[in-house]
Amino acid sequence: MRKQIVFFSKEQQLSLPIEKIEKIIRWQKPIPIPETTDFVLGVIEHNEHVLPVIDLNARLYGGDIVENEEMKIIVVQWNDELLGLSVEAIKGIVDFEADQFELMTNDVTFDKNYIDSFIKTESGIVIQLDIDTLFEGNIMLDKLLRALEVTDNLEDLEESVDEECQSK
Template identity: 30%
Template sequence: MAAPSSESQFVTFSLGDEIFAVPVEVVREILDHEDPFRIPHGPDYLLGLRDVRGQGVPVIDLRLRLGMARTVKTPHTRILVLDVPVADRVLALGLVADRVFEVVPFRKEQIENAPDIGIRWRSDYIAGVVRRDVGFVVIIDLARLFSDSGSALAHMGAGSMGTGITAAVA
């Protein structure tokens, strides 16, 4: 009898026409979009702070962090509140997503490495890609995305791990 394949659960969301995913275990909750409290002199992708159950959580425009155009708020825009393990601490972050879809399982053997194009490029945030019927899902390596030496976020938002997901998905 063959051993069962190992599977991991991911929350899928879109930024424009592209589909991304993060591990379900880092997602604390999914909130409707509200404009955050602005923080002066922060990086352009840091939109500000949002109160999440008594904790000030930095809200990130993930589109800007990935070099895409700024998010334009729609009725489907959501904030994924994440607890991201980085080095010896946990960062509480709110990521703005154009739309949140669902929790999906991916088998380990479905996850491919970031594409090799023969030169170095900003793919270090890609933990892997999963082929779908139409296109791909990019799994984001959150620890890498928010732990580079130039990241103002590496010094913000330490919090505790969440226990579940509360969704406000339309």
């Protein structure tokens, strides 16, 4: 059995392995970031850190986010960093049998390396994403994460300086 979180994006069922998920949080509108990749919605505060939020619809299908009451943000691990993925709705955590997973090896019909496999279910096909390759090679996202890391380090430095000043 393989545990997956199944969710909807552009009305398609998608999944990620549960071990890649840190948390699912309710939707909150991110603060936009100027001059970044189209699929980066902006940032929110999460666990006292700045979390980039990605519009999964825009990344996968080129469409804009359509806000609704069931929207969630899935906080995932990517390249030792955390990212938020906006999704239309969460279906739930599902246990799939190994024989439900099918890999596509036909390069003519399948050239997206971020699709790990297809999961056959009674309600249709679920696309399992590979979060590690979903944003691979995206220079803007790498720069954004490095900038946020610098911001976190500056906040730590400011706290350290404040503590040092108070002790004198």
